[in-house]
Amino acid sequence: MRGPALDEDLLAGVRDVSPLMLGIAPFALVAGIAAVDAGLGLAEAVGMSVIVFAGASQLAALELLGENAPLAVVVGTAMVINLRMLMYSASIAPHFAEYGRRLRAGLAYLLTDQAYALSVAEFDENPDRSRWRYYLGAAASLWIVWQIGTVAGVVLGAGVPDAWGLTFAVPLVFLALLVPAMKDRPTTVAGVAAGAVAVVAAGLPLNLGLLVGALCGIGAGLVTEVTAS
Amino acid sequence: MTDALAGLVASPRAWVAIVAIGVVTYGIRLSFIHLFGRIDGVPTRVQRPLRYVPPAVLAALVLPDLVTLGPSVAATLLDERLIAGAVAGAVAWRTENVFATIATGMGALWLFRFVVFA
Numbered sequence: 001m002r003g004p005a006l007d008e009d010l011l012a013g014v015r016d017v018s019p020l021m022l023g024i025a026p027f028a029l030v031a032g033i034a035a036v037d038a039g040l041g042l043a044e045a046v047g048m049s050v051i052v053f054a055g056a057s058q059l060a061a062l063e064l065l066g067e068n069a070p071l072a073v074v075v076g077t078a079m080v081i082n083l084r085m086l087m088y089s090a091s092i093a094p095h096f097a098e099y100g101r102r103l104r105a106g107l108a109y110l111l112t113d114q115a116y117a118l119s120v121a122e123f124d125e126n127p128d129r130s131r132w133r134y135y136l137g138a139a140a141s142l143w144i145v146w147q148i149g150t151v152a153g154v155v156l157g158a159g160v161p162d163a164w165g166l167t168f169a170v171p172l173v174f175l176a177l178l179v180p181a182m183k184d185r186p187t188t189v190a191g192v193a194a195g196a197v198a199v200v201a202a203g204l205p206l207n208l209g210l211l212v213g214a215l216c217g218i219g220a221g222l223v224t225e226v227t228a229s
Numbered sequence: 230m231t232d233a234l235a236g237l238v239a240s241p242r243a244w245v246a247i248v249a250i251g252v253v254t255y256g257i258r259l260s261f262i263h264l265f266g267r268i269d270g271v272p273t274r275v276q277r278p279l280r281y282v283p284p285a286v287l288a289a290l291v292l293p294d295l296v297t298l299g300p301s302v303a304a305t306l307l308d309e310r311l312i313a314g315a316v317a318g319a320v321a322w323r324t325e326n327v328f329a330t331i332a333t334g335m336g337a338l339w340l341f342r343f344v345v346f347a
Contacts, residue, residue, distance in 0.1 A: 019326070019328040019331075020327055022327070022331045022332070023327075023331050040243055044243045044244065044247065047244070047247055048247045048250075048251075051248060051250075052250050052251045052254055053254075056290070057250065065242070065246060071242065071245060071249070074246045075246060075249045075250055075253065078250040078254070079250070079253045082254045082257055084286045084290075085254070085257045086257050086260055087282040088258075089258055089259070089260050089261040089262050090260075090261035090265075090275060090279060090282075091279045091283075093261040093265035094265055096265070097265045101263075104259075104262050104263060105259065105263070109258065111258040113287070113290070117287070120283065163342070164339075165335075165338055165339075165342065168294075168310065168334065169331055169335060171290070171291045171295060172314075172317055172335065173327070173331065174287050174290045175287075175291050175295075175314065175317055175318055176317075176326075176327040176330040177283075177287055178284060178287035178288055178321075179318060179321035179322050179325070179330075180321075180325050181283040181284040182284045186280075187280070187281060187284045190281040190284045190288075191284035191285060191287070192288070193285075194284070194285035194286070194288040194292075195291065195292035196292070198288070198290075198293050199293050199296045199298065200298070202293040209293060210286075210289050210293075213285070213289030213292075214286045214289040215285075217281060217285025217286075217288060217289060218282065220281075221278075221281030221285065225277075
């Protein structure tokens, strides 16, 4: 590795992601609690958090596993929820294109909503940043907190009352990332349209409402961009 | 917690699901990151819509967690999650501070849940 051991770009990623941990830690706790509820043990809960490392899909899969749903439905639902990462992968890929295959393979494993949103915003604003180190600082921090939180959730089990609504921290994290992402008219229209469609389509099976909403939002943003110019 | 102990031994069903979801999810993550190392740059046809990915996907993730369409407008709007979310959204807009957004949102949720609507 080039540069000093405690790299400035790496630390910037760690620093920028740290406020998000307030939402991620309870989210991970909930994932651990949900694993126990679904009848899973510590090994499976940690295995899922390490192998899948995608909170929303983990929660959905755990719910379905607990209901003894067919495996194809469990995997299919998780896949649909994670399809949004196809868009993240495409969006962040140009920033990583110059790196070697192995580094890119490692960076891809750590791709999450938060690491993606933080990094592309930083790369836009601060082109001098080392991209992989900033991203690694943010994404690896998320990974560590996610694993610790999952274990804590399994150990604490049902000790945390449902009434606290800890899962509400999850949309709050996304909300805090969403507001600055709506920075001009077309991006605002994209967000509003996507949100409205997702609410109306919330009843669709396999969480398809998320994808339908996102695609409508992207379309609305493009249309707004074209009509404005 | 006997479930936790039993889980340590064997649960092939869960492991099959975990590994399958993991492989599929990693494939999705790697897709374009892998591809763009092989082709030269990103076509502009792909670049333009990508600008709208963050607001669209984030909004589609957030809004269904804040809004549940009720039988009436009042029932839809008088929801503790929506009100807490609106307060948090206003804080996010004014401060662009993640900590403040989460703290206000959770505080507002608890205020409505345990005090106002209790």
